[in-house]
Amino acid sequence: MSGQCACTGEPRLLVPDVGTIVDVRDETASGDVKTFRIALDDPQAEWRHLPGQCAMVSVFGVGEAMISITSSPTRGWPLEFSVKRVGRVTGALHDLHPGDKVGLRGPYGNHFPAEEWKDRRLVFIAGGIGLAPVRCLIDWCLAHREDFGHIDIIYGARSPGDLCFKTDLFDRWPREKDTEVHLTVDEGDQEWTGPVGFVPPFLEEIGPSPENAVAITCGPPIMIKFVLQTLARLGFTDDQIVTTLELKMQCGVGKCGRCNIGEKYVCVDGPVFTLSEIRELPDEF
């Protein structure tokens, strides 16, 4: 865990370790989402993370951004971060190339409580870049496949080109035992033969059974809003639904007072919350 060892006298909680971009992969045709594999220059500084945790990625001279780790803990280092170009730091990150230096500190946040889901059916529902934090969990669960029941992966994006992690979606995940991958796009194109439409109605159509199931969902707020309604109609109770919340973060360690919803800080008390926990939070996120 970086930020805790007091080997040298200088304080380090908010100071990243130096890392190098090992390789950059375009996830979408438009190039607005890229996956960066980042290794730490000092192997001793490497730390272990759990599915759902994030890290602060630094572009020196520009700033830091809290980004969920998309590679499974079972794959270790270098870690993978899928980044959509939305702002200053993510924009600067997109302009970097393999070999460039970045900063990394973490892991931060709680994690998906997969250890509590033994033998339960898992329903992953994601939209666009929302698949990034969920992918880490999916790969972790697939690495411990026998612990879980049937797995449904329901994922949608604006267009076929915008589907992230295409190799996982089309080649790896469908081959896994008792795992179904359901894909939809808002708008198809000539080659697209699959379903077309938004994720919430698509989810309703698939109608996964809430029987001994856990639904993990992550995506743009507008999608989450309707997915939660659909899940309720399908019979999922609030504590069967888990999602991640996203707010502006500056320290990532619960000190800077920025990412609070009520008295909870998303960076240390989240980002993973069950729907029943979210219902108790004031509506301010």
Place this chain on the structure above:
Amino acid sequence: MQPRKSGGFENMAESASRPEEARPAETRPAEEPGAGWEPVIVGFLCNWCSYAGADSAGTARMVHPPNVRVIRVPCSGRVNPRFILRAFQRGADGVLVSGCHPGDCHYSTGNYYARRRLVLLKRYLEYLGIDPRRFRTHWVSASEGQKFADIVREMTAEIKALGPGPKAKLGELV
């Protein structure tokens, strides 16, 4: 033409202008700069007249000191006064703004607005405690290469006499 990569002090040139009446000299900062110290002067040159004037000074092989780092601006009216303070804060020892003669502006009125703003700025910089002789504005037309060279020579000499700019006494940005 490949757009010039502006920013950073390595690829800029500088220029100079005549002082108004004498002002109380700015006392020298504590440490005396080395003998070979060369002042950095940031020059905002309007693309249509002064930048062309500077070019014509170059093509006519006129010799003048290389201390001015040129930032090409569409018009002297484009220069926001905060650019000038920013340059001083980041190490400029002198700043020059040069544009077309009033009446000759490519955009007809840009330099008139600039003149009001920069005349006001010159007094205001002095009020804030920055020696006004470090900031000069001139009107140099495309054909006045000689005038540009003279301005650069004069300003470089004067700034060298004045010593390092206000950054020393302002301190670091963080």
Place this chain on the structure above:
Amino acid sequence: MPRKPMLDIERMRSAEEALRREARRLLADGVVSVFLGHEEGWDGLAVPSFATSPEDAEKLVWNPLVAPHLAKYLLDRLAGDEKVGIVVNGCGSLALERILKDRRFPRERLYIVGIPCTGILDPARVADLPPERRREVLETGRAEAGLFLDRCSWCDVPNAVVSDILVGEPVAEEPTVHEYPRAARLEAMSLEERFEHFKDLYERCIRCFACRNVCPACSCRECCLDQWEPLWLGRATSVPEQQMFHFIRAFDVAGRCIRCGECERVCPMGLPLMDFNDKLLKDIAELFGVERPHVPTDVEPLGRFDPQDPDFEEGAE
């Protein structure tokens, strides 16, 4: 010599009565959906008030402490087309004109009640008085010059320059020769002394933005001081960054500042902020022959030019 500020408690009481009546009518008849005025706040301070019902109108006050200007709050009500009532005295109307001339709020959505003004006290100085002296000043109006707001000392705008209705008799306006003693005092110092004077100010500033948020001339939709791209102002409170903050704050309103001094009054650290603006007002008056630089005009001094403007080089033509 500018008019000496004085308090006319009788005039203020009748103005308060008329203001409440007017506000009650406007709200009852639905002419406006909110009326911006002042109400009694903590410890007798007059604080901005937003009456939305005739009953609220009863709380409106007009007393020697109504120092806060109200025009800037209009920027919180840009959305929608509800009409807004607002009360202004002379300098309050300058603040309102500033917002209107900068086209930041439509004139047709306003119902302006103007109240002629002979002087307003500085609430902080009144609060420092011993209680019985404070009561005497507020009830009898006998207040020495030092208790008044700085702006009252040079005020040449006792009557609102823009209004839909004027409450009470206008005050006689006397032509005033404008001096800028603050700027003159600093100009007399040496370059180094001035630098140290402002450096001390920069080191005490805590960058709380109260001065910008209260200023009627600082009304950009996206303030450059908040931007990250480009980063005009670093978030560090070092001397150069504070210098840049106060430079942008003063120079960007040069020619539009109404010299109300609210920036100085609200500054929690008591910084002499008008030292910056007074110099620019003085130079604009001298250099460009602008008699009353603090009065908003359709095109501001730095938004226009004159071929005969002073120049850097002799014989520039």
Place this chain on the structure above:
Amino acid sequence: MGEGGKGMAPGPVPRTTKLVEASGLDGWLRAVAREARVWAPVKVDGRPPLFREFGAGEEDRLDLEAVRTVNSPKGALLPQTEPLMTYAMTKDAESGRPSLDLERAAPGGPVVVFGARPCDAAAFELLDKVFLTGDFVDDHYQARRAKTTVVAVACPRPDEACFCTSFGLSPGGTRGADVVLYGRSGPGVPVETVAYYAVAYTERGEAFLAAPAARAAGVADVPEDEGRCLEEVVSAFRGLGTPLGDRLGRIDVAARLDGLFDHPYWEKVSARCLSCGACTFICPTCYCFGVADCGALGKGVRYRYWDACKLPHFMLMAGGHNPRPAKSNRTRQRFMHKLNYYHHRYGEYQCVGCGRCVESCPVGLHLPLVAGEVGGLEG
């Protein structure tokens, strides 16, 4: 929850008690300032004092007459701008591969906060709960805190903005202080002109009073016969009430606020707010900060800086989403944090009743007003 106010529980046991002439304080501080960074209420002629660095030279003078300084001593532990690290991008000569060396900012030397009022000293403990407890310890703060000696000066005459007693503190409180100076003439005197009893409550306080600088400034043992008089003076200070605190009574609105998140009150009370950072930056217990880089051409500094929930861009996210776009959201956040959220996390209120927001808010929108009005609202 701390001691203080009328008939309070006995305070911590003093370890040593000294006597120091009031006239010797400036000299004492100048001596200390030669080997530590001293923060104190520095005299500003004609205006209330500021809590600033007290230099070793002759120009700074202590001002203990004013009830409070304009800004709080928070800057001693949480500087408004604090470099965290420097970075420098360099190209390796032969391989041409970029390398980056990163240097963490070295922790500073010893710090002495002199002349804080008991409310300010207690505020340090509220900051400690945020930075020194929980899943992470902020070792930047910790390094400084470990070398900080807090010397409080008991309040001789609380004014009508003081309400520390509303939070269980007192003008003679010892919470968060290594040493407390009690005016020998007891409360009621605007400023102590005779001498101060200097009572050390911690080891660090004891060491501070025993240091050479202290002895040189005339810090001496208390004569035997003054023992009883010392107890009387200390308990007189600790029993002192506060005008505003007595008016407000004990503030305990956390439970009530639980149900008031969506109450229209926030809309009404925040309408006059200027949405500036004055109340948060002068407040001794507000600690929110941002982190930013400053650099060009591959070299630069990463630093943290004070930020304020009241400022509109505080929670603006990339892509333009802002969970608190309106003044009412931000005003609610400020008072909910101090009177509810902090209470949920740490079991006490994030306010010490120092009165600075009462004095400095340009439109009179401050905690006593809100705490009082919230009491009367239905959930």
